[in-house]
Amino acid sequence: MLTVLLLGDREEGKNGVMDSERTGERRGRTGRVPATNVAELTHIGLRLFVERGFDAVTIDEIAAATGIGRRTFFRYFHSKNDLPWGEFDDLVAAMRAHLAAVPDGVPLFAALRDAVLTFNDYPAEELPYHRERMGLLLRVPSLVAHGMLRYAKWRQAIAEFAAERLGQDTGDLAPQMIAWAFLSASLAAYEDWLNNPAADLVAVLGEALDVLGRITEY
Numbered sequence: 001m002l003t004v005l006l007l008g009d010r011e012e013g014k015n016g017v018m019d020s021e022r023t024g025e026r027r028g029r030t031g032r033v034p035a036t037n038v039a040e041l042t043h044i045g046l047r048l049f050v051e052r053g054f055d056a057v058t059i060d061e062i063a064a065a066t067g068i069g070r071r072t073f074f075r076y077f078h079s080k081n082d083l084p085w086g087e088f089d090d091l092v093a094a095m096r097a098h099l100a101a102v103p104d105g106v107p108l109f110a111a112l113r114d115a116v117l118t119f120n121d122y123p124a125e126e127l128p129y130h131r132e133r134m135g136l137l138l139r140v141p142s143l144v145a146h147g148m149l150r151y152a153k154w155r156q157a158i159a160e161f162a163a164e165r166l167g168q169d170t171g172d173l174a175p176q177m178i179a180w181a182f183l184s185a186s187l188a189a190y191e192d193w194l195n196n197p198a199a200d201l202v203a204v205l206g207e208a209l210d211v212l213g214r215i216t217e218y
Contacts, residue, residue: 045062
């Protein structure tokens, strides 16, 4: 998430081993070759949600469409709400590592801007799925509510870095304000990107963050 930004499936998932009880033969119950990583499962699930509506699709239907069993589905995702987020937690961990490697001489805003743009830099072939993902995460009420829990992890990574630079605690006002500000700018950029299919995601995000950086000039 960001998607946001925030969210994504840029690499194969690490849960590549299928349930041995359901894949003694190489095909699932539906006769199709089972999906074997988080990216495949997420792509198929996203397409079902877009075609039929998020609330109308059941976990059993996702499992059938991906050629896996219900129990195997829960090895990849805790709930249906988690599927659109793909490998979000792994991406947040990568962003933490990216920020940890930033030299001390790089200004705080520049470091965070670069981290957010890197977090949201998807390969061209993934962008159609990411557009579907973010359309769901930002516009389906149940996913919007669930998103606040997921975005908290993203904000925490930002706040921790800001707090270290400022010599403050992560929960202090300034680090939290910075984290919320970067999340808000990112979400605004995603809304603009969704409304303009021809727009370049990273360019829109960069523009939004530049506006945030110039806010004292207005």
